[in-house]
Amino acid sequence: GALPEAALKDLIRQIRDLDMDDVRRQIAENSENHEGHSH
Known part of the structure; x- marks a missing residue:
């Protein structure tokens, strides 16, 4: 290959x-988003 x-x-x-x-x-974003929802 070209790279060692x-x-x-x-x-x-x-x-x-x-x-x-x-x-x-x-x-982290997903867990924050889920905690923020009040379903």
């Missing part, structure tokens, strides 16, 4: 960290 294996693994790790940050943010 170490660079590829680092890139994957960064993407995974970003994904987890986004997931946590969405979970």
Whole structure:
């Protein structure tokens, strides 16, 4: 491949960290939204 294996693994790790940050943010938003509703 064009990227060395170490660079590829680092890139994957960064993407995974970003994904987890986004997931946590969405979970936080969802839990806040559900608590705010009075159904």
